[in-house]
Amino acid sequence: MKRSLSISGDIDDHGISSQMKKQEQKDCQSQDELGNESDIEGESLFDGENWLPPPLRDISDNFNSIMYSSHIPKVGDTPLILGVDEAGRGPILGPMVYTVAYCKEDYESDLKRYGFDDSKVLKHEFRLGLYKLIDQKDHELNQKIGYLSSILSAKDISSGMLRVHQGNYNLNEQAHDATINLIKALVEKKVNIKRVYVDTVGPPEKYQAKLSNIFSSYNIKFTVTKKADSLYPIVSCASIIAKVTRDLYLHYYNQKDPLLRGTEMGSGYPSDPRTSRWLKEQINPVFGWHFGVLRYSWQTAKDSLDKNKAVEVDYEAETFTQPFKFGLSCFGTKTEI
Numbered sequence: 285m286k287r288s289l290s291i292s293g294d295i296d297d298h299g300i301s302s303q304m305k306k307q308e309q310k311d312c313q314s315q316d317e318l319g320n321e322s323d324i325e326g327e328s329l330f331d332g333e334n335w336l337p338p339p340l341r342d343i344s345d346n347f348n349s350i351m352y353s354s355h356i357p358k359v360g361d362t363p364l365i366l367g368v369d370e371a372g373r374g375p376i377l378g379p380m381v382y383t384v385a386y387c388k389e390d391y392e393s394d395l396k397r398y399g400f401d402d403s404k405v406l407k408h409e410f411r412l413g414l415y416k417l418i419d420q421k422d423h424e425l426n427q428k429i430g431y432l433s434s435i436l437s438a439k440d441i442s443s444g445m446l447r448v449h450q451g452n453y454n455l456n457e458q459a460h461d462a463t464i465n466l467i468k469a470l471v472e473k474k475v476n477i478k479r480v481y482v483d484t485v486g487p488p489e490k491y492q493a494k495l496s497n498i499f500s501s502y503n504i505k506f507t508v509t510k511k512a513d514s515l516y517p518i519v520s521c522a523s524i525i526a527k528v529t530r531d532l533y534l535h536y537y538n539q540k541d542p543l544l545r546g547t548e549m550g551s552g553y554p555s556d557p558r559t560s561r562w563l564k565e566q567i568n569p570v571f572g573w574h575f576g577v578l579r580y581s582w583q584t585a586k587d588s589l590d591k592n593k594a595v596e597v598d599y600e601a602e603t604f605t606q607p608f609k610f611g612l613s614c615f616g617t618k619t620e621i
Contacts, residue, residue: 337415337529339433340536347576349379349440351465353432356473357387363478365389366470367518368463370483371403371526373455376582377552377559378534379438380455382462384470385431385522389478395517398425402513402520403527415528418521431525432469434462435533438579445581459485464498471502479505481519483512534577543574554584563588569595 339352364386372380387395403411417425436458444453463482470477484491492508499506509515513523531551538549547566550558566573567588578585 335416336536337433337525337532338419339435339529340533343533343536345541345576347437347439349435349437351432351434351469353469353473354430356475357428357430359388361476362388363476365392365518366467366477366480367512367516367520367522368466368480368482369403369513369519369523369526370459370462370485371523372530372552373459374554375552375559376554376563376579376584377438377549377577379530380436380441380459380462381526381530381533382434382436382459382466383431383522383526383529384433384463384466385429385518385525386470386475386477387429387518387521391428392517394424394428395521400517400520400524402511403523405514406524408528408531411524411528414521414524418525429521430475431522432466433525433529434466435529436462438577439575442579442581445579456486460491460494464495467495467499467504471499477502477504479507481512481516482506482508483519483523484508484510537577541574541576544577549577554582564592567592567594569593570597 338354339350343350365388366384366386368382368384370380370382372378398414398417399406399410400414414425417423418429418431420426441455441458444458445455447453463485467477467480480495482491482495488508488510492506495506495508496504507516512519514520534549534552538544538547547562548558549562550556550560552559554560563573563584569592572578572580572585572589572594580586
């Protein structure tokens with residue numbers, strides 16, 4: 285039985301009534317703040333369809349981070365507004381996805397009639413239906429909205445947070461850089477950006493000053509605030525795209541990867557009993573878990589390794605018989621001094 289919204293019927297071109305929207309809403313507590321599990325259950329994402337978000341259609345199996353850019357709407361030199369939001373900051377499994385959505389300023393009110401809201405207060409089926417409309421080439425939303433998504437893989441998040449010689453690359457820094465790189469990508473495409481609304485990471489005043497300073501030569505007005513995804517429809521749009529992309533990424537690999545197929549990973553949040561059970565049942569005493577989907581930098585991973593009696597491995601420092609000096613090669617060059 286198909287559980288997702290159909291393109292033709294469930295969301296029409298005149299939006300949704302307040303009654304329908306109320307039925308589609310769930311508890312508005314933030315999953316990323318509280319670590320609650322998502323509303324996705326089991327096989328429902330793949331029931332009766334094979335639709336995937338555009339960022340995932342050409343995805344490889346190397347679990348590297350990627351950036352995807354949609355087509356740019358035909359708006360000429362009209363000033364545009366941007367909304368920035370993420371999904372997947374708190375989970376131990378799967379990527380963190382950052383999305384920048386953009387449209388003409390006078391079109392933002394139209395987003396409200398479609399029911400765009402903070403992705404965490406909308407059911408999966410409703411979020412999926414909105415993203416499908418954005419993806420439908422002959423639909424108004426496809427012609428009016430553009431977006432870029434950056435998928436930061438669990439592997440790369442962990443590599444940054446656990447790196448040694450260059451210092452810890454913490455999650456806030458990775459989040460800031462993802463946002464900056466997405467905006468830079470649009471600037472390079474000669475998109476006329478007038479205003480950017482950002483759901484904050486860290487103190488909003490400090491973050492806003494940082495963005496304003498980086499893009500000072502482009503006359504872009506930044507508004508960085510908490511709960512931007514519920515205040516500005518264009519941020520809600522980015523929130524929905526990011527959320528659907530993250531959820532389907534995790535469940536795609538849960539269905540397709542030979543090492544993950546047949547296991548119940550849950551939502552990826554540590555508080556989800558299914559995820560907690562997966563961590564316990566799928567652990568290898570020597571290698572841990574599947575390298576591509578788990579954030580080894582999370583304390584939950586470290587605690588689980590200890591709790592499940594993983595084998596301790598000592599990495600002894602190499603001893604050189606001759607002095608060692610790093611040269612121009614990134615691998616280093618042995619030289620006699």
